[in-house]
Amino acid sequence: MKTYGTEPGAPTPVQVGISELAISDGDETLKSYGLGSCLAIALYDPDSGIGGLAHAMLPDGDTAENSERKPGKYADTAIRALLRRMVEKGASYTSVEAKIAGGSDMFEFESFGDGVGQRNVVAAREELDKLGVPLVAEDVGGDRGRTVEFTPGSGTLMVKTTEADGTSGVSEL
């Protein structure tokens, strides 16, 4: 969700809503809530600490009309937009690494085919591969929702889930 005005000093995480992406160059935390089939894509340069998070909804932006207006909506265009903006901020292309989380398939509906979450995961892997960005960790698939928090400075991607039995799980990628 776009916020107007200046960021207060408080360390509240910046929320990255569906189809959005955000860049940060330090300890600022980027957060996406309740990912189901959507995919969180985190890129960061461990040397400069510059990184970004995208909350992609669909796999393929190259065939979509509005991907220029909303690059964060598609896995492929989101990765390219993150990378470009990070490099503009001073990140070094060759040292950038990627982590992804999300892409669950919560429902087994006929109309969903092989799974809508799976399609996003495949698209992200392909795009990263094409650009030569190593995918160093992932927590994808399954049938649970995830909330992620990404700190570019450390490259830590925290993934929270709530299991069917009500317990919460936290893993660190």
Add this chain to the structure above:
Amino acid sequence: MKLDVNALGTFYRMAREGAGLAAGRLTHMTDVETRVGVTKLNFMRGREIRHDFEDSTEKIGVRVELSGAIEGYSVVVFDRENALRIVETIVSESDAEEFDEMNKSAATEVGNIMNNGFIDGWADVLETVIDVSTPEFVKGESADVFFSDLEEAPGDDDLALLFQSHIEAVDTEVGFSHYLFPERESMSRVLEQLRTSGGIEYDKLEGFDRMAERGAEEVAKTATTLTGIDTSVEIRRLNFVSLEAIPEEVPDERLVGVAFEFDGVPSGYLLFLFDEESAREIVDAMVPMASDDGDGDDDDDADGPESFDEMGTSAIKELGNIMASGFLDGWANVLDTTIDHSTPEFVHDIGTAAVDPVIVQLGENQEFAFVFDTVITADGKEFDCEVYAIPDEDDLERALNDLEVDRIEDAPTTADFQEVDNT
């Protein structure tokens, strides 16, 4: 007058753009960090707009008349307290408690700048000029004070296309709502310009509303029959929103839901979402034995593991299944068609995660969606159920075009409770 998804999409962008400009200017003026909350196009009856207003808090409105490309009225509405807080940030040394002349003019100024923000945004998107009258300060508790003297205000049974945006300040309570009441003629002109396909006759939207009404009534009736909890339809509205905006409205907390895909004209997805407490109440009502939560005390608050056992899960699925049949029968009767639905899928997870697979799937082919948004509640007991019905866009347009408006009124509603297998 006809409309299509492209025209509505432009309207939506207009509302979004306008809200962004208005939020930016509010920040500039007050130094309060703001953000645009949900932006929606609503199709609402006059009666419901009035109902929306009647929460017995006093409201402050700033109203302007528009001419040019869009004719009608634009109204910015604050809760009284919020208006006073904003005034305080502008009029220094003011401990604003009342609307004296100075505070009144400060509030009017803010409201006017907000209105202009919206209107500039629309003019940008439409690439045209919209003229604005001098602002008028309005104060009162009921909708009548704000709208009833307007020629454009819809009568109780008239369906109005309403633009609603909510802007909120980060960490403080200074949100406000914005309404646009366009004059029909000018709306028709704009729609004609923006339309790129055959579109839907505006009067057929009546069918939309009837579908929403019948669907909601069936759900409430079914829930009451099955659980013995007396439920009623609290909110029922038809929204036109961008797909991404749908999960924004779902709480970031763990919910219990039942999801379906449905197939016919239209096809689409249907979700029932309950908060955990309501879900537990429902399980208790449907499966009396389940109230023994096994923790040894007499309460049934399940202070053990917070899961729903097999019996609880199947009770909720069964309720969902029968509510889905009722809802879709309601639609099918209005549309004179048949709509089949899948077996129920149970979900107990963060609310947004339950909704996003559906928008991901629909997003392959559409950017916007009509959402039939319904809230069912019960007096005295926890039973809060949010119903999201999201039809496939093309199918819906087809279904509506096939609809004969004359028969909408006569459509019977039949839901069959006989097949309930309560084991």
